[in-house]
Amino acid sequence: MIALLAPAAEAVAQATEAEGGSGLSFLVVGVWVLLLSIFVGFELITKVPPTIHTPLMSGANAISGITLVGALYCAGVGYEGMGQLFGFLAITMATINVVGGFLVTDRMLSMFGPKKKK
Amino acid sequence: MPLLAILSPSTVEVLYMASALIFILGIKRLSGVKTARSGNALASLGMGVALAATLMVLGDVSWTVLLGGVLLGSVIGGLLAVRVQMTGMPELVAFFNGMGGAASTCVALAEMAKYVRGEPTTSVSSGHGFDFSLALALSVLIGAVTLSGSLIAFGKLSGKIWKNRFGPIGTQGLNVVLALACIGLAAWGGFLAEDPSSITTGHLVLTAVALLLGVGLVLPIGGADMPVVISLLNSYSGLAACATGFVLQNNLLIVAGSLVGASGLILTKIMCKAMDRSLANVLFATFGEEASGGGGADEYTNVKSAGPEEAAMILDSATSVIICPGYGMAVAQAQHKVRELAGMLEEKGCKVRYAIHPVAGRMPGHMNVLLAEADVPYEQLFELDHINGDFQTTDVAIVLGANDVANPAALEDPQSPIAGMPVLKVWEAQTVFVIKRSLSAGYAGIKNPLFERDNALMCFGDAKKFLEGLVSELKDL
Numbered sequence: 001m002i003a004l005l006a007p008a009a010e011a012v013a014q015a016t017e018a019e020g021g022s023g024l025s026f027l028v029v030g031v032w033v034l035l036l037s038i039f040v041g042f043e044l045i046t047k048v049p050p051t052i053h054t055p056l057m058s059g060a061n062a063i064s065g066i067t068l069v070g071a072l073y074c075a076g077v078g079y080e081g082m083g084q085l086f087g088f089l090a091i092t093m094a095t096i097n098v099v100g101g102f103l104v105t106d107r108m109l110s111m112f113g114p115k116k117k118k
Numbered sequence: 119m120p121l122l123a124i125l126s127p128s129t130v131e132v133l134y135m136a137s138a139l140i141f142i143l144g145i146k147r148l149s150g151v152k153t154a155r156s157g158n159a160l161a162s163l164g165m166g167v168a169l170a171a172t173l174m175v176l177g178d179v180s181w182t183v184l185l186g187g188v189l190l191g192s193v194i195g196g197l198l199a200v201r202v203q204m205t206g207m208p209e210l211v212a213f214f215n216g217m218g219g220a221a222s223t224c225v226a227l228a229e230m231a232k233y234v235r236g237e238p239t240t241s242v243s244s245g246h247g248f249d250f251s252l253a254l255a256l257s258v259l260i261g262a263v264t265l266s267g268s269l270i271a272f273g274k275l276s277g278k279i280w281k282n283r284f285g286p287i288g289t290q291g292l293n294v295v296l297a298l299a300c301i302g303l304a305a306w307g308g309f310l311a312e313d314p315s316s317i318t319t320g321h322l323v324l325t326a327v328a329l330l331l332g333v334g335l336v337l338p339i340g341g342a343d344m345p346v347v348i349s350l351l352n353s354y355s356g357l358a359a360c361a362t363g364f365v366l367q368n369n370l371l372i373v374a375g376s377l378v379g380a381s382g383l384i385l386t387k388i389m390c391k392a393m394d395r396s397l398a399n400v401l402f403a404t405f406g407e408e409a410s411g412g413g414g415a416d417e418y419t420n421v422k423s424a425g426p427e428e429a430a431m432i433l434d435s436a437t438s439v440i441i442c443p444g445y446g447m448a449v450a451q452a453q454h455k456v457r458e459l460a461g462m463l464e465e466k467g468c469k470v471r472y473a474i475h476p477v478a479g480r481m482p483g484h485m486n487v488l489l490a491e492a493d494v495p496y497e498q499l500f501e502l503d504h505i506n507g508d509f510q511t512t513d514v515a516i517v518l519g520a521n522d523v524a525n526p527a528a529l530e531d532p533q534s535p536i537a538g539m540p541v542l543k544v545w546e547a548q549t550v551f552v553i554k555r556s557l558s559a560g561y562a563g564i565k566n567p568l569f570e571r572d573n574a575l576m577c578f579g580d581a582k583k584f585l586e587g588l589v590s591e592l593k594d595l
Contacts (some may be wrong), residue, residue: 014241027249045380057385090187090224100214101211108204109155
């Protein structure tokens with residue numbers, strides 16, 4: 001683990017130096033955020049009844065469509081040409097993931113809802 | 119058209135923070151039966167906040183690209199989600215998952231294209247830094263593996279392609295070669311290459327090789343193990359989004375991506391545990407359908423079959439029944455008929471319960487969703503561990519379109535490919551009905567000695583049609 005982190009730490013040191021030594025580089029903050037989020041993710045998921053494993057998987061999958069936020073930036077300036085093509089593909093596919101994912105999860109879960117007597 | 123630069127970057131960061139918190143609360147609520155639906159709504163709200171905030175900070179955009187992509191994606195995703203049959207759900211989740219992975223790859227490639235054009239990238243002050251190159255390569259790699267792996271899983275689940283294990287010779291060796299090639303290409307495209315065309319070529323070839331790697335990893339795995347694979351790939355798509363977060367220096371992508379990465383991994387572990395196998399065993403073991411034979415009809419002796427009339431007579435005098443649904447029930451859309459049959463039996467004073475094997479159907483919880491759709495009370499559903507001891511005192515066990523999950527070979531034949539897998543001990547009931555279209559093998563592709571038991575009655579036919587017959591016979595009695 002330490003061996004893995006060493007090159008990263010070195011890069012951080014370089015990046016911080018490049019920025020004039022002021023503040024933390026994004027990488028450091030990013031890795032902090034990453035580690036804490038992974039920890040939260042593990043803790044959130046440890047107690048789940050098997051009944052809703054499928055909807056949970058589907059809902060989590062829709063959340064991973066968050067890459068759509070990144071994709072939207074690719075419609076901005078500086079991406080002309082190949083960048084724009086990939087940007088368009090990214091927006092389309094991420095939207096499929098987000099819209100389809102949340103809708104199909106809701107459809108599955110609607111069946112668990114309060115039973116309506118006919 | 120600088121319409122969209124309404125919010126300052128700091129404000130957007132605050133909204134992203136709110137969105138991340140909503141995601142965490144959403145996942146929390148998604149993990150409880152009663153709160154799950156609101157959890158999903160909450161998560162989609164979080165997504166809405168994030169997208170709205172992003173739109174308000176973008177500045178100049180190409181409307182064609184933005185609106186075109188969003189509209190096209192909404193129509194495709196929306197139609198698929200609304201139209202798909204409940205049986206096709208697992209495949210659909212695999213497909214959506216593949217789209218998420220592909221999107222992460224495309225964002226990274228777009229960012230790479232922007233970089234080689236000499237534009238300042240969203241991240242990294244000094245351009246081609248260590249973190250940028252590494253994140254870019256990981257985002258491309260994980261995203262592409264997720265895409266092709268998910269599409270193969272999609273194909274296998276919909277039963278269209280390569281249902282069984284495939285290419286036993288040298289696949290793992292080939293995967294090692296592909297993985298090494300990925301590392302080499304990432305190093306070359308990301309760190310060594312200097313001129314724009316080499317960098318571009320490096321990343322595009324990396325994408326292609328990573329796609330092959332995804333195929334190579336999933337193709338050899340049997341169709342029965344696809345739920346585990348999808349869960350793992352779900353985790354990957356989260357990690358891909360997370361890597362994209364490092365490319366774009368976006369904390370929200372890192373948080374949401376790693377939440378999904380962690381949850382997918384935990385879910386994968388839970389699913390492996392349900393099958394009493396390790397993840398490594400699922401991914402790499404040579405589970406040989408070929409070796410154990412296809413389990414054709416001619417291999418069975420001492421098979422007794424019964425029609426609806428005979429089955430109805432036995433059920434009429436039963437006081438306790440356990441129904442064990444499987445994929446066959448899903449395919450035949452028989453869940454409503456099951457509910458009707460159960461209602462009739464209950465009116466006669468018979469105790470009806472459902473035994474849900476953790477991997478019945480194609481995904482954990484698959485059967486629960488279908489039975490819930492048919493208004494089967496939640497209290498009547500029992501997990502394997504809670505009901506397996508009760509078969510001994512049960513009059514009739516109905517195996518409805520299930521096969522491998524009720525295969526005694528798992529407990530009795532140490533040579534069986536599924537040896538050690540927990541199974542429903544249906545054969546301990548006084549009588550077992552096996553409602554099934556034929557004697558053909560289940561997803562694991564192996565023979566099921568249950569069909570030869572003295573107390574087993576084969577009820578051949580489509581699950582729904584057979585149950586219809588059974589219900590009408592019961593009415594006539």
